[in-house]
Amino acid sequence: xxxxxxxxxxxxxxxxxxxxxxxxxxxxxxxxxxxxxxxxxxxxxxxxxxxxxxxxxxxxxxxxxxxxxxxxxxxxxxxxxxxxxxxxxxxxxxxxxxxxxxxxxxxxxxxxxxxxxxxxxxxxxxxxxxxxxxxxxxxxxxxxxxxxxxxxxxxxxxxxxxxxxxxxxxxxxxxxxxxxxxxxxxxxxxxxxxxxxxxxxxxxxxxxxxxxxxxxxxxxxxxxxxxxxxxxxxxxxxxxxxxxxxxxxxxxxxxxxxxxxxxxxxxxxxxxxxxxxxxxxxxxxxxxxxxxxxxxxxxxxxxxxxxxxxxxxxxxxxxxxxxxxxxxxxxxxxxxxxxxxxxxxxxxxxxxxxxxxxxxxxxxxxxxxxxxxxxxxxxxxxxxxxxxxxxxxxxxxxxxxxxxxxxxxxxxxxxxxxxxxxxxxxxxxxxxxxxxxxxxxxxxxxxxxxxxxxxxxxxxxxxxxxxxxxxxxxxxxxxxxxxxxxxxxxxxxxxxxxxxxxxxxxxxxxxxxxxxxxxxxxxxxxxxxxxxxxxxxxxxxxxxxxxxxxxxxxxxxxxxxxxxxxxxxxxxxxxxxxxxxxxxxxxxxxxxxxxxxxxxxxxxxxxxxxxxxxxxxxxxxxxxxxxxxxxxxxxxxxxxxxxxxxxxxxxxxxxxxxxxxxxxxxxxxxxxxxxxxxxxxxxxxxxxxxxxxxxxxxxxxxxxxxxxxxxxxxxxxxxxxxxxxxxxxxxxxxxxxxxxxxxxxxxxxxxxxxxxxxxxxxxxxxxxxxxxxxxxxxx
RNA sequence: UGGGGGAUCGUUCAAUGGUAGGACAGCAGAUUCUGGCUCUGCAUAUCGGGGUUCGAAUCCCUGUCCCCCAGCCA
Numbered sequence: 069x070x071x072x073x074x075x076x077x078x079x080x081x082x083x084x085x086x087x088x089x090x091x092x093x094x095x096x097x098x099x100x101x102x103x104x105x106x107x108x109x110x111x112x113x114x115x116x117x118x119x120x121x122x123x124x125x126x127x128x129x130x131x132x133x134x135x136x137x138x139x140x141x142x143x144x145x146x147x148x149x150x151x152x153x154x155x156x157x158x159x160x161x162x163x164x165x166x167x168x169x170x171x172x173x174x175x176x177x178x179x180x181x182x183x184x185x186x187x188x189x190x191x192x193x194x195x196x197x198x199x200x201x202x203x204x205x206x207x208x209x210x211x212x213x214x215x216x217x218x219x220x221x222x223x224x225x226x227x228x229x230x231x232x233x234x235x236x237x238x239x240x241x242x243x244x245x246x247x248x249x250x251x252x253x254x255x256x257x258x259x260x261x262x263x264x265x266x267x268x269x270x271x272x273x274x275x276x277x278x279x280x281x282x283x284x285x286x287x288x289x290x291x292x293x294x295x296x297x298x299x300x301x302x303x304x305x306x307x308x309x310x311x312x313x314x315x316x317x318x319x320x321x322x323x324x325x326x327x328x329x330x331x332x333x334x335x336x337x338x339x340x341x342x343x344x345x346x347x348x349x350x351x352x353x354x355x356x357x358x359x360x361x362x363x364x365x366x367x368x369x370x371x372x373x374x375x376x377x378x379x380x381x382x383x384x385x386x387x388x389x390x391x392x393x394x395x396x397x398x399x400x401x402x403x404x405x406x407x408x409x410x411x412x413x414x415x416x417x418x419x420x421x422x423x424x425x426x427x428x429x430x431x432x433x434x435x436x437x438x439x440x441x442x443x444x445x446x447x448x449x450x451x452x453x454x455x456x457x458x459x460x461x462x463x464x465x466x467x468x469x470x471x472x473x474x475x476x477x478x479x480x481x482x483x484x485x486x487x488x489x490x491x492x493x494x495x496x497x498x499x500x501x502x503x504x505x506x507x508x509x510x511x512x513x514x515x516x517x518x519x520x521x522x523x524x525x526x527x528x529x530x531x532x533x534x535x536x537x538x539x540x541x542x543x544x545x546x547x548x549x550x551x552x553x554x555x556x557x558x559x560x561x562x563x564x565x566x567x568x569x570x571x572x573x574x575x576x577x578x579x580x581x582x583x584x585x586x587x588x589x590x591x592x593x594x595x596x597x598x599x600x601x602x603x604x605x606x607x608x609x610x611x612x613x614x615x616x617x618x619x620x621x622x623x624x625x626x627x628x629x630x631x632x633x634x635x636x637x638x639x640x641x642x643x644x645x646x647x648x649x650x651x652x653x654x655x656x657x658x659x660x661x662x663x664x665x666x667x668x669x670x671x672x673x674x675x676x677x678x679x680x681x682x683x684x685x686x687x688x689x690x691x692x693x694x695x696x697x698x699x700x701x702x703x704x705x706x707x708x709x710x711x712x713x714x715x716x717x718x719x720x721x722x723x724x725x726x727x728x729x730x731x732x733x734x735x736x737x738x739x740x741x742x743x744x745x746x747x748x749x750x751x752x753x754x755x756x757x758x759x760x761x762x763x764x765x766x767x768x769x770x771x772x773x774x775x776x777x778x779x780x781x782x783x784x785x786x787x788x789x790x791x792x793x794x795x796x797x798x799x800x801x802x803x804x805x806x807x808x809x810x811x812x813x814x815x816x817x818x819x820x821x822x823x824x825x826x827x828x829x830x831x832x833x834x835x836x837x838x839x840x841x842x843x844x845x846x847x
Numbered sequence: 848u849g850g851g852g853g854a855u856c857g858u859u860c861a862a863u864g865g866u867a868g869g870a871c872a873g874c875a876g877a878u879u880c881u882g883g884c885u886c887u888g889c890a891u892a893u894c895g896g897g898g899u900u901c902g903a904a905u906c907c908c909u910g911u912c913c914c915c916c917a918g919c920c921a
């Protein structure tokens with residue numbers, strides 16, 4: 069999995085890997101990397117989980133770390149060993165190994181209980197004996213703060229006593245819960261005294277049995293399980309963002325200090341034409357819209373496995389789609405592309421006629437059977453192997469490969485036209501036989517004996533090549549053709565119920581497909597997959613019997629002809645250029661000025677007016693006036709720099725960014741220092757570019773501006789000849805770019821300026837650089 | 848309407864303040880005994896408005912849109 073080809077192909081890494089690399093560099097966890105995949109055993113794993121598995125196990129492997137498999141089994145009412153087994157099976161199948169690191173949250177129940185008691189002792193948790201409804205009421209809403217209930221201030225002793233009795237099973241479900249004592253008015257709803265433990269007296273846990281009458285919630289159990297296992301990076305999906313504050317709170321309040329696990333969220337995988345929530349998948353199974361969790365139309369790993377998708381394809385897919393924090397919906401076509409790509413170079417090609425129509429070769433001897441040797445692989449697949457294909461007078465071809473009145477561009481068989489039978493002869497359709505209903509039942513053809521594949525005179529060209537089988541030699545097999553489970557690109561977004569978007573023809577069963585005999589003999593032993601030429605990749609379904617083979621279509625081949633037909637018959641409604649919601653601009657330009665104006669206090673207004681009086685635009689003045697202490701800082705700076713406007717720009721555009729994460733007083737420099745830096749720039753002692761470098765150094769606490777300029781030799785270089793030298797060298801070293809620039813790619817200007825600026829270490833004046841460059845390039 | 852996130856080709860992932868690039872999808876062509884594979888080429892994007900800068904997808908201000916949070920689920 070950890071192959072360096074991948075690493076070298078993609079130079080950039082995702083934000084999580086970048087963060088871990090930074091943690092390793094800083095020694096935050098002493099170079100340890102421990103991740104975990106924490107499924108709840110209440111459903112089957114799906115392709116979305118695969119993304120998380122590949123991420124967690126992949127990151128661990130890349131960093132010589134380990135990844136734990138931990139069952140998050142804190143809810144006895146929904147969990148089951150059936151799921152535990154399928155999950156382990158699926159992770160292993162995907163190609164990952166947790167070694168000895170198989171864990172269960174239920175293993176930690178005693179420790180978690182002890183942590184809860186510790187929280188109570190610290191006055192950070194209490195037993196609430198309100199009803200479920202009362203708790204909901206008192207939680208408030210998004211807009212209104214919650215209100216404390218009558219049990220919030222119970223004594224520590226009473227809480228411990230009650231919690232102990234909850235544990236002993238003295239109370240019924242729903243009569244008491246343990247809650248964290250945080251803040252019922254918190255803006256983060258997750259912090260409004262979240263529930264930590266509930267009573268599940270009668271429930272039977274699949275591992276701990278009836279030992280426990282109380283069970284911890286996710287927010288309590290998960291972070292502590294991570295901590296117990298010494299996880300370093302706890303990676304989860306975006307919907308847990310709000311839970312992170314609580315994650316940290318619990319670890320803080322049971323007294324766990326850094327280095328300790330930290331949670332990072334990424335965007336889960338979504339696929340077009342697919343539902344991914346466990347709830348919905350469970351419903352598909354329970355309501356029998358599919359045949360089970362492993363129905364080949366399901367996005368579950370067991371479904372994909374049964375369909376014939378290989379784990380290597382899923383791994384490649386997860387690698388391809390990347391990891392980010394943006395909500396995404398991956399085009400199903402992209403998954404299909406990867407599946408084909410994964411199979412293309414490995415899978416032998418054979419012939420199978422799905423919907424046969426009979427072909428009689430009138431001029432072929434009645435009893436002759438020729439045995440043709442046909443390669444398993446096309447020339448572009450570097451593999452060896454052939455099989456024998458019997459040819460005789462009575463053949464079967466695909467019904468779709470004959471058209472009585474062909475459309476333009478038709479390469480296949482039609483009355484009077486020729487087509488090549490793959491690896492065999494060229495035939496011509498001489499006569500069409502129909503039944504009473506007018507349906508074509510048989511084609512009489514002639515063949516050209518000199519056109520056999522591989523023979524000297526076989527280079528006769530025909531447009532089309534079709535697959536076929538000899539009728540008497542064909543093996544009848546069942547073929548299951550799968551299509552997307554939903555007709556809607558986003559079934560989740562369907563009005564009403566997602567099952568209404570189910571594709572009624574997601575499964576088509578072909579009972580008597582005709583497979584060439586060699587393929588029937590080799591599948592299941594020699595080969596796990598076959599390509600039925602021109603149709604798709606197929607795998608053997610476990611329903612197969614020795615003489616009743618069942619094939620699943622893994623994925624179709626790309627079909628540019630089919631696409632073309634589709635477009636001609638179904639006139640596409642032109643893509644409605646509905647305005648993208650995100651680009652919808654407001655029709656009423658709101659006046660930003662007045663909005664901010666309203667928030668200004670009288671004092672702030674006075675400050676702003678003083679700043680404006682120095683010649684600073686009101687917009688910037690307002691920003692400075694709003695920030696505590698900034699106006700004084702500004703005025704100090706103005707004492708050192710004559711240009712108040714310039715000082716304001718530096719403060720607004722450079723300093724304000726820093727002030728988002730720390731307060732003014734924590735800066736290693738004062739207003740006067742900043743003022744002198746601004747003066748250095750406005751007087752032309754250093755360039756603006758160098759000024760920014762100095763500013764960064766000042767932020768880093770590296771001293772006064774003058775000292776930094778001195779140390780680094782940042783005084784503006786005025787030597788025109790030096791500059792000319794640098795420019796000549798840069799242009800000489802980048803002749804290709806120069807040519808491209810002269811050919812019209814003027815965007816390259818920034819590239820050249822950047823190079824020259826870097827060469828001069830920011831000392832050159834960028835304006836002069838630009839004009840000199842311009843002159844040279846235009847010359 | 849509170850808080851937390853997000854916004855780059857049709858989709859998706861990139862781009863130390865310095866050439867907006869890749870993949871899939873699309874289109875056109877080459878090749879082909881699979882209308883497959885492969886190859887070549889084309890088109891299409893920085894949410895809007897201001898500002899800073901020689902230079903902004905990236906920094907500052909502001910607006911808009913989308914997602915998540917009010918389970919005794921995870």
